[in-house]
Amino acid sequence: MKFSLAIYAAPYSSQASATALKFTQTLLADGHEVYRVFFYGDGVHNGSKLTSPPQDEVNLYLDWQVLAEQHSLDLVVCIAAALRRGILDQSEAKRYEKEFDNLGAPFELSGLGQLVDACVNSDRVITFGA
Amino acid sequence: MSNRKTAKKLLFISRKAPYGCATAKECLDALLAASAYEQDLGLLFMGDGVFQLKKEQQPEAGRQKNISATLPVLSMYDIKDIYLQASALAERGLTADDLVIPVKALNNNDIRELMEQQDQLLSF
Numbered sequence: 001m002k003f004s005l006a007i008y009a010a011p012y013s014s015q016a017s018a019t020a021l022k023f024t025q026t027l028l029a030d031g032h033e034v035y036r037v038f039f040y041g042d043g044v045h046n047g048s049k050l051t052s053p054p055q056d057e058v059n060l061y062l063d064w065q066v067l068a069e070q071h072s073l074d075l076v077v078c079i080a081a082a083l084r085r086g087i088l089d090q091s092e093a094k095r096y097e098k099e100f101d102n103l104g105a106p107f108e109l110s111g112l113g114q115l116v117d118a119c120v121n122s123d124r125v126i127t128f129g130a
Numbered sequence: 131m132s133n134r135k136t137a138k139k140l141l142f143i144s145r146k147a148p149y150g151c152a153t154a155k156e157c158l159d160a161l162l163a164a165s166a167y168e169q170d171l172g173l174l175f176m177g178d179g180v181f182q183l184k185k186e187q188q189p190e191a192g193r194q195k196n197i198s199a200t201l202p203v204l205s206m207y208d209i210k211d212i213y214l215q216a217s218a219l220a221e222r223g224l225t226a227d228d229l230v231i232p233v234k235a236l237n238n239n240d241i242r243e244l245m246e247q248q249d250q251l252l253s254f
Contacts, residue, residue: 006252008153041156081156112163119250120138120169130145130153130253 002033004118009129010042011060012053016129017046021063023126028071036074036118037064039107043129044082047075049104061104068106079109138249140164141172144179145254148197149189154182157254158200165207172211172248173204174241175233180218183229198230215241 005024009016020037027034039046051061068075082103083092089109093101103109119125142161146153164171175183187198204212216235219225226232236244245251 008156008254040160041152080159112160113167115160115252116140116164116167116169119140119164119252120167122250125250125252127251127253 001123002035002121003027004034004036004038004122004125006038006040006115006118006125006127007043007046007129008041008127010045011051013042014129017043017060018058020128021060021067023128024073025067028067034071034073035122036076036114038076038078038115038118040078040081040112040115041129042085044077044085044087047077047082047087047104047107048102050102065104065106073106075107076110076114077103077107078115079111082109137168137170139170139172139247140250140252141174141245141248142252143174143176143254144182145175145177147178148182148184148187149192149194153254154179154197155195157252158197160252160254161204161209162200162207165209171209172213172244173209174236174244175212175214175218176241177215177218178222180214180222180224183214183231183233184224185228185230201231204231213241213244 005020007017007020011017024034053059087103088098088101089103090101142157144154144157148154161173182197187196189196212233213236214233216237
């Protein structure tokens with residue numbers, strides 16, 4: 001079955017982001033397809049490459065990155081929600097004349113249309129952190 | 131609402147009060163964005179989400195944009211299937227007269243049926 005995930009929760013503030021990661025890992029292990037993971041609202045913070053948890057805690061950012069590389073996952077971060085919260089890729093940092101960017105690959109900024117597209121092209125869209 | 135047979139039925143479920151957290155606004159942002167894609171869209175207010183419909187909101191003092199100003203324009207975006215959970219309205223001491231737009235009130239059985247008709251549920 002083809003799944004997409006919508007994640008609205010920041011990492012470490014609630015269980016939702018970690019649960020979404022585990023759910024994605026389980027889907028892939030069971031042979032399902034993950035069409036897209038869409039990060040919206042506070043969920044955009046999952047894409048910050050500056051995330052630096054203590055070493056004895058799970059590193060959600062790195063785990064998403066590794067999983068995405070292993071399975072060519074499409075990790076899309078809502079651009080409108082991200083810009084407000086100070087999550088910028090290189091080109092947005094340049095556009096807004098900021099000294100730094102903090103969105104790590106393979107997370108990508110894109111519009112809410114990607115969430116709609118995920119709804120249209122997936123059998124199931126599962127929301128985390130609503 | 132789109133007449134295209136390929137359109138998917140997407141129901142946006144908004145369960146949060148209008149201010150205090152960004153969820154209500156971000157639900158409406160997502161809904162308005164979706165209106166550009168010719169899908170069959172619906173919006174359901176449940177729980178504290180019914181407060182978004184209340185007349186005479188004055189959020190400007192809290193430096194917030196007025197959510198209730200967005201609701202009357204939804205019909206211009208072809209979003210006409212707007213529902214609320216009847217029990218949620220009553221539990222909060224509100225009636226249809228308190229709302230900025232007319233909304234179809236559904237009991238919980240109607241809501242279950244509405245959800246069953248959808249291709250996707252988007253919960254906010």
